[in-house]
Structure formats: C-alpha cells, structure tokens
Amino acid sequence: MQQMEQSQSPKRKITIGTDTTDADTLQCSIEDSGPGVAQMHMNRLFESFFTTKDNGIGMGVPICRSITDAHDGCIAC
Numbered sequence: 292m293q294q295m296e297q298s299q300s301p302k303r304k305i306t307i308g309t310d311t312t313d314a315d316t317l318q319c320s321i322e323d324s325g326p327g328v329a330q331m332h333m334n335r336l337f338e339s340f341f342t343t344k345d346n347g348i349g350m351g352v353p354i355c356r357s358i359t360d361a362h363d364g365c366i367a368c
Contacts, residue, residue, distance in 0.1 A: 295325040297345055 295303045304324040311317055328336065328343060335341045337356050342349035359366045 293347075294344060295323060298326040300324055300326070 292303070292305070302324055306322045308320045308322075309317060310320075332341075332343055336352055338349070339353045340349040356366045
C-alpha cells in the first residue's frame, strides 16, 4: 500500500489468492497494482535494511521470510 501511494498510482488494487496443491500445502499469492520492483533489485529483496521506498527501513520482507521459514514454509518472488 505504501509503495502504491508513493508512486501515486491512480488505481490501487491488491489481489490475494489461495490454493491447495495437496492436503499439506497451502499456496498464497499476492498481486498489486503498484510500480513493481526493478529487475536489478530482485536479488536483494530479502536483505535486511534494503529498501526501495523513500522512507523504508528494509525490514518488512526479511521479517516475513523469517516467520515463513520458522513454520517450514517458503517465500519467493
């Protein structure tokens, strides 16, 4: 939401989807209408303190990954 606001996207939309691939797996997908991430930043998204936002601290995605990992899940772009 913050990134969509910063980029001044005229239409802001987030779509969250879920799917079960088998009895033990839940897959979630999140898509938004924001500006996206430049290809040159993709390999740094999970680094602590890396941010593409003007006032970001770069902890949100690394924290999400550590929580997911702690529950034997995975998070990917």
